[in-house]
Amino acid sequence: MTGSLKIVGLGPGSADLLTPEVVAAVDNATDVLGYVPYVARVAPRPGLTLHPSDNRVELDRANHALQIAASGGHSVLVSSGDPGVFAMASAVFEALEHGPAEWLKLDVQVLPGITAMLAAAARLGAPLGHDFCAINLSDNLKPWELVERRVRLAAEADFAMAFYNPRSASRPHQFARILELLSECCEPERLISFARAVTTPEERLATVALADATPDMADMRTVVLVGNSATRRIGRWVYTPRSAL
Amino acid sequence: MTGSLKIVGLGPGSADLLTPEVVAAVDNATDVLGYVPYVARVAPRPGLTLHPSDNRVELDRANHALQIAASGGHSVLVSSGDPGVFAMASAVFEALEHGPAEWLKLDVQVLPGITAMLAAAARLGAPLGHDFCAINLSDNLKPWELVERRVRLAAEADFAMAFYNPRSASRPHQFARILELLSECCEPERLISFARAVTTPEERLATVALADATPDMADMRTVVLVGNSATRRIGRWVYTPRSAL
CATH class of the missing domain: 3.30.950.10 (Tetrapyrrole methylase, C-terminal domain)
Structure with missing residues (x-):
């Protein structure tokens, strides 16, 4: 089983600003990770595990998401706005840089969002x-x-x-x-x-x-x-x- | 009949990056205006007039879109990416500044997009x-x-x-x-x-x-x-x- 990690932007708040590729990523996820208020924007469903976490634990959260992908899960890391603007994308690449070399072969994608x-x-x-x-x-x-x-x-x-x-x-x-x-x-x-x-x-x-x-x-x-x-x-x-x- | 003007961002290219509010704006438009390759991204349909125009005629295009809204039409001005980043939104406000005072009462909205x-x-x-x-x-x-x-x-x-x-x-x-x-x-x-x-x-x-x-x-x-x-x-x-x- 090949896992994946998608680092996605939920936009500023309204569902009218969510891109279809982000919606599809969340629909196909086995695990959604993120800061509490952002994970709260994802609807629970059978087969999906939500992992809300505190602010200021970005590296731990990034490592956790990479571990899930490495074990074959489809993890989605949610940020508000765009994940590349003062959000989780950089934290994931920091975790990749300091993690096991085999993580570099993982299927990792960044999906942009409407930034604040x-x-x-x-x-x-x-x-x-x-x-x-x-x-x-x-x-x-x-x-x-x-x-x-x-x-x-x-x-x-x-x-x-x-x-x-x-x-x-x-x-x-x-x-x-x-x-x-x-x-x-x-x-x-x-x-x-x-x-x-x-x-x-x-x-x-x-x-x-x-x-x-x-x-x-x-x-x-x-x-x-x-x-x-x-x-x-x-x-x-x-x-x-x-x-x- | 009350018209409107929506200045919308089509994102960088893929339909997977189009926001639902932009899709709805285009679906409800009577007129779509923009630079030729951006208007080409909008599917023709009965009741919709497409107005492709050349590069470097941004102010003329903005005035045209405002005139359509003032006559009761629902005009949508399309930019690639985000309309507020080196695109049509500023041109519309320049046209508003120099246009008839009653244009200031028009229903004008800017709908963001994923910028390049x-x-x-x-x-x-x-x-x-x-x-x-x-x-x-x-x-x-x-x-x-x-x-x-x-x-x-x-x-x-x-x-x-x-x-x-x-x-x-x-x-x-x-x-x-x-x-x-x-x-x-x-x-x-x-x-x-x-x-x-x-x-x-x-x-x-x-x-x-x-x-x-x-x-x-x-x-x-x-x-x-x-x-x-x-x-x-x-x-x-x-x-x-x-x-x-």
Whole structure:
């Protein structure tokens, strides 16, 4: 029996954004693994074992999924959004790098999904319609100095920016520091959007001038989008023009 | 009769990556507009008018789609990938900004899709698994100096990078200049991946060290992914670790 591992993206929340290949992967799985709230999005059925696990145990979860595939199971590792954007795909390749050599022969596939920043951008208009960057503001896996340095260089490059994991209970001061840093690099009118739990019943969207942004506008379910210097409002929309000077 | 305009992303090519909301939008359209090869992906049916148009007429196409919605039609503007990433969404908001004020009351929605860089990343492994940026290398709508400046700052920030529209027949020297510039900023072993026509029958993937990259490895159907300084190979995969120093 030949097993497999598929690392799949469930999109931001709505089933309307699930790709057919991800639906098929989940339908054919023997085991689904992932962070508790993502596994909760998979319907139980006979023949399927659900393995919800805690946040911050990504490598253990990746190893477990690879072990299941190595024993002939069809394991599916679920991420929200896209598995390649601040999610489980990198953790699996880290586990592969440090695991037994025979794991490299396993049937492993990454199936993309709609990532939070693009779902948020679509709801807001087109704030990422020109060159942009995506930065994970968590310093769990990198020094905080590097986060600040990247935000500063992104502002200097006049990229629109998407911030993932902007704020958690354990580090509330850091997002305040990012807003301060942006104020040093950008004009006070710069548009900043807070998109929370996009496409779910808890969705909340807000766009303000940077000068009016406060740290409590973001939490860990929020993706923050910062416009470039040309980003503007038109009616209820926020968009970044395709051209730049 | 109240019209509508939906600006939708068809994904990179495979129908397996089309979201249900995009399929429903196309099924309910009276008019589908877009660049010739994207409209060709929509099946003709009675009651649906297809409006294929040439490249570089984005604003005319956006105005046409808005006019159809204003006259009560259900127009769908198709982009490949995601409409908010170097595609039609920004063009529509530009048209809205310069159009009649009553257009602002129209029912306009942007429906996201799987963008080329994330489909390519999934096929390759997880090259965008840490902070990254997306840059359109075309200088149709911005000065070439700005392209160079952004690539240089992105390398300084140690972002992984995705390049859209890397090369066209009319400007073959520019991508050669980008490779030269990267060689000045990055080590020769830096991994660079060329992902052409991902998820279509013409898909072609290649990853080489920067020192071995040549301009002819890219064309306009290619998205180019440049790793950050930690991006590595493991087996047949390319991935960027979640952590950074």
